[in-house]
């Protein structure tokens with residue numbers, strides 16, 4: 515009965531429950547690459563292959579459905595950072611891997627202007 519009351523207290527409590535870092539869920543680090551029709555026509559298969567050829571520990575490469583940005587692809591979204599890249603070319607993938615995934619600094623010149631204030635310089 516005591517444990518049931520404790521569970522109810524935890525569920526009803528508005529204060530965050532402290533969880534030891536060793537038991538905390540790691541944030542999902544994902545590279546989502548749109549593989550829907552329009553992005554496929556714009557070269558998304560090669561972009562997916564470029565990311566798969568450069569695996570980074572702790573990061574998952576995910577084939578994604580339409581991201582609602584058709585025509586601006588190939589679209590790549592990085593989570594949990596919620597960074598969107600548009601018009602990604604396979605030859606740009608090593609830069610994203612090195613600067614963003616490994617060093618934690620998004621590649622400003624590739625950011626989608628729809629989601630980020632920095633304009634894409636290559637447009």
Ligand code: FES
Pocket residue numbers: 548549550551552553554579580581582583584585587589
């Ligand atoms: S097809 Fe890729 S964003 Fe819609």
